[in-house]
Amino acid sequence: MILSREEQKRNTNEKIRSVSKKLIIKNGIHNTTIREISKEAKVATGTVLSHYSSKNDLFYDIFYSDIEGFAEKALKSVKRFKTLETRLIHICDSFLKSYGSEPKLYTDFLEISMYAKGSWGIRFTKQVEEFGVEVANIYIEAIKNNEIKEDTDIQAAVGTFFSFYFMSIMTQIKMNFSDTDVSLRQFTALIKLHLKGIKK
Numbered sequence: 001m002i003l004s005r006e007e008q009k010r011n012t013n014e015k016i017r018s019v020s021k022k023l024i025i026k027n028g029i030h031n032t033t034i035r036e037i038s039k040e041a042k043v044a045t046g047t048v049l050s051h052y053s054s055k056n057d058l059f060y061d062i063f064y065s066d067i068e069g070f071a072e073k074a075l076k077s078v079k080r081f082k083t084l085e086t087r088l089i090h091i092c093d094s095f096l097k098s099y100g101s102e103p104k105l106y107t108d109f110l111e112i113s114m115y116a117k118g119s120w121g122i123r124f125t126k127q128v129e130e131f132g133v134e135v136a137n138i139y140i141e142a143i144k145n146n147e148i149k150e151d152t153d154i155q156a157a158v159g160t161f162f163s164f165y166f167m168s169i170m171t172q173i174k175m176n177f178s179d180t181d182v183s184l185r186q187f188t189a190l191i192k193l194h195l196k197g198i199k200k
Contacts, residue, residue, distance in 0.1 A: 013051050015041050017062050021105060029059060029108035056112065060120045063109040064127065070098040071131050084142035085195055091135070092165055092187045096172065096180040103177035110173055132158050148198045157198065164190040 019041040023032045034055055038045040052058035074094035081087045099106040116124050136158050142148045167190075168183035175182070 009051075012041075012043060012047065016043065016048055016051060016058070017065075020058055020062060021102075024059075024108060025102060025105050028104065029112060034058075056116075057120070059109065060113065060116060060124075063113055064120075064123060066098075066106075066109075067127060070095055071127075071134075073098065075134055078138070084138065084147050085191060087138050088135075088161060088191050089184070089188050092168060092191075093180075093184050095165070096168065096177075096183055099169070099172065100177040100180045107173055107176050110169065128162070132162065135161055146200055148195070149200055152198045157194075160194050161191075164194070 016037060020032065020037050023036055023040060027036075032055070034048050035045055037058075038048045041048070048058070052061065074091045077094065078087050078090050081090050099110070113120075113124055136154050139148070139152065139154050139157050143150055143152060164187050168187045171183045171186065172180060
């Protein structure tokens with residue numbers, strides 16, 4: 001079967017991404033080079049650079065895609081939880097478990113992505129904003145279900161959720177995702193206090 005040029009390009013890209021993740025897990029993000037990636041993927045260094053302008057560009061692309069997958073997974077499964085509290089806790093738990101599945105990889109990815117600038121900084125910010133819309137809808141549904149007050153400031157509530165979520169993530173970065181239950185307990189306690197102030 002003869003592959004089209006686009007299919008060949010897509011396959012090469014997937015190979016580069018797959019090899020990169022394996023090398024980061026093995027050596028860490030700072031000790032993984034474009035040269036090593038090209039050697040392991042059995043492609044020329046120029047081929048890697050034709051897909052990505054730099055090492056960080058490659059790593060950001062992998063992490064951005066992974067976050068998209070984690071968000072989709074969390075939101076797809078959140079509907080089986082009935083209350084606002086259990087839904088918010090599930091979202092945090094789902095992300096913590098996803099990051100904890102490859103501690104070294106995601107500790108490195110999270111550390112470098114927090115300082116992303118330029119187009120990638122904008123893309124990561126937009127990604128958070130889009131997920132924030134989904135979290136807002138969960139709060140709005142809770143108002144309709146008479147779980148929380150009608151005059152709840154949704155924007156402030158979502159901001160509170162994210163501040164607790166990022167606090168949990170920062171704790172795990174320091175711990176290299178060695179015990180995600182610690183952060184989940186921290187997040188759960190904070191969310192309970194938050195909801196206590198806006199419940200009917």
